[in-house]
Amino acid sequence: MIMDDLNWKILKCLQQNARMSNAEIGRRVGVSSPAVSERIKKMEDAEIIEGYTTFISPFEVGYQLKALITLHAFMGMLKPFLEKVKTYDEVVNCYRITGYENIVIEVVLKNQKHLENFIDQLIIYGETKTQIVLSHVVKHSEVKPLK
Structure with missing residues (x-):
């Protein structure tokens, strides 16, 4: 999978807050919510996004x-x-x-x-x-x- 600037911008949003809505990511990167959803799905399928987690203070x-x-x-x-x-x-x-x-x-x-x-x-x-x-x-x- 080719990682273009838009995919990197989406990843940056998810790395800052994995619970950010697709609509909010779309607003930040300048595309529609369905376009964000489709790109995230492709990155998950390509195992670029390995999962989502919660960090706990031990x-x-x-x-x-x-x-x-x-x-x-x-x-x-x-x-x-x-x-x-x-x-x-x-x-x-x-x-x-x-x-x-x-x-x-x-x-x-x-x-x-x-x-x-x-x-x-x-x-x-x-x-x-x-x-x-x-x-x-x-x-x-x-x-x-x-x-």
Whole structure:
């Protein structure tokens, strides 16, 4: 699918507010609501738009810690870990990466004891390193057109 300027403008509106109505998007980008709807559907079908989600503040719902944990998987343990990580409620994001560590996991936890227990579950799969997140510097940044 070709991403023209109009599609990028529609995506920008959706990235700012995924609940924005097609009529409002149309007003902002200068086309009709049905034209917006058709373009959004095509971008969904092409998997450019992967889905819609709600971002929740973990601290406002009772979590006290956010951490980034890197894992260097032991020989033969990467594939089992890739299946197991999908079952952990604490995991917000998980990335397979290059370099010495194979994995970066973003987790939210109730407290330090919860972090300790979570790490205890990971160490059977490999060596871990943990960093506590102090604050977000860039939050949910938009994907912009390539120049």
